[in-house]
Amino acid sequence: MAQLPTVDDVAQRAGVSRQTVSNVLNSPEIVREATRLRVQAAIAELGYRPHASARRLRTQQSSTIGVRLNPVLNGISGSILDLYLHALGERADERGMRIMLFTAHDIDDEIRHYQELRDGADVDAIVVTATFYDDPRIEWLAAHRMPFVAFGRPWGRADLDDPDRLWVDVDGRAGTRKATEHLVKRGLRRIGFLGWPLGSGTGDDRRAGWQDAMVAAFGSGEAELAELSMETDEGVRPGRVVIEELIARCDAAAHPLDALVCASDSLALGAMMAVREAGLPHFPIFGFDNTPTAQAVGLSSVDQRLGEVAAGTFELLMGATGRRVLPHGSGSDDDPRHRLITPQLVVRRSSHLELVEEAGGTVPGNHDRKE
Template sequence: MVKPPTVEDVALAAGVSRQTVSNVLNAPSVVKTSTRERVEQAIAELGYRRSAAARQLRTRRSSTIGIHLDPYAGGISGVVLDRFVHALTERAGDRGMRIQLYAARSPTEEIGRMGELVDGGEIDAVVITGTFHGDPRTDWLVDRGVPFVSFGRPWGEDDVADPAHLWVDVDGAAGTAAATRHAQSTAGSRIAFLGWPSGSGTGDDRERGWRNEMDARGDDAPRLTSDENVGHARSVVAAALASSHPRLDAIVCASDSLAIGAHLAATAAGRADLPVFGFDNTPAIEALGLSSVEQLPEKVAAGVLELMGPTGRSVDPRIPVAGTAHVLVEPRLVVR
């Protein structure tokens, strides 16, 4: 892939020094008209990004943060990342910074795109999302010395006392714990949990909140498992409702997609009033009038920028040491 043109490329094409290019971008009045026009023509012909150029020449930085744009895959819960990217872009703009979106279909492809953007001087730092156990992106970023913050914890043995890198996450356990406590106080003691197969850091964290509340009161109810699919969730819950004795009082779910499947199954079984709690508080769950845990992605975006450095244009991330390397956002239970 052809790298974007540099200041040196502009200077060479125009037959001037690098300093002259800097003067044209920052103080054009001090440059002779014919020289200025020659430099401007070189900038236009090479496709050099003039708006970023002035800032790079002054600070040696682009004041730009790169973030991966997930491929569109339909579904219900993707709106959370959409809100996060929008909030990050808006808040970065308030600080005089920019967001550079890039697309990739796999972690390996994303590493390639990050490398191109870093080597081309287009971004100073990266925000990655959807972290997982053994994530190769974080290792690559650490090895390359690229400043970054993840939306999602490192999933190490102790991400707080021994953080592998800077991270912001939503306290999933706190969210499902709040939903479980509400269900226990309003519906009864048989509160089931519908989650993804074990092994997902995010899913296991959300299950932990439900389990802690159930164990604290000595309550018992099944842990149901489904893929992130409305139809599969509906089938799983339909089977549970048909065989559950005593019957379930409520269901806490790991996502809104699972909650919608559970609600459809309950309605088909003649239990449309069965309390079902989702996680993400998407427009779809709101339209059905179901309760859900809202992740507050706007607070996540604010946390990311806080870790990126003090207010201002420059990227100056904190050193990842215990106590200051993370921001854990407590979600909000929305009861309907």
């Protein structure tokens, strides 16, 4: 058999017509059982598989979603998008969807790709990541009625509930609150926060969670909160530098720092190095993102549960169990247009460089504890 079998081959074999074969595949319930079984047998015998491009041409659907593969910016945390991608891939498989990747050098380039993918009927929907205030990509997608989901809230926009703006995101505030509460429960009092400069939606959100917990537990006032927190740029080095200042400041105030919650694993790693240098081997630290690095060095962190995020992405695009992408702007009113995932603590034994105290097993299992 030189050629791949087509519907006609199957039809001939089963003694029915093209369309009946097509029906067996797409709406089996309207075909009489006897015929259906005969056709299915023929399909199996010939090893027939529908030709995806032909189907797409006819249905104008690709069963494919497009995702931009962002350039690796920040060493450590860049990988969370990769983890999301992995999770998306698995969920896509369950729904019979595919993922098409593309790279772009800037936003305009990305929009150019959207257009190509749309016009070529290559994708049914787009997943937009790393969204920002007044994102032109969102405007473009909405204007062209292209189905999409954003990973990341439309920070600062009034239209959080705009039915045209589907989004999934991680509730960072709940995450840092959980981390802080965990430290409070362990009897710690002076819990600091190391975050990013004010103004980034995500960063402010994570700081708010720490603040919530501190106010609830100790009724901390503005002054104390300011004394216990610092802001700096993302990265290991900035984290290390700034945390020294914070420790010094608290020591000077005669209320030494007890523990630390950070806005990212990078910052936390820097802080971890600084506290070790400062001779505080058991200083508890929480990172955020639960990156492979955190796992490797035994840093406690907040896991974003990207599997849930990916599942939410498809729910928004295709409904709870649907097998095709819903048109842009549809969706029932009782179904919210977004998903906010609550992250999970991953507590690694001493909340910092744990390995030092461990017994020397050769192939240790996973000691992470989730809560």
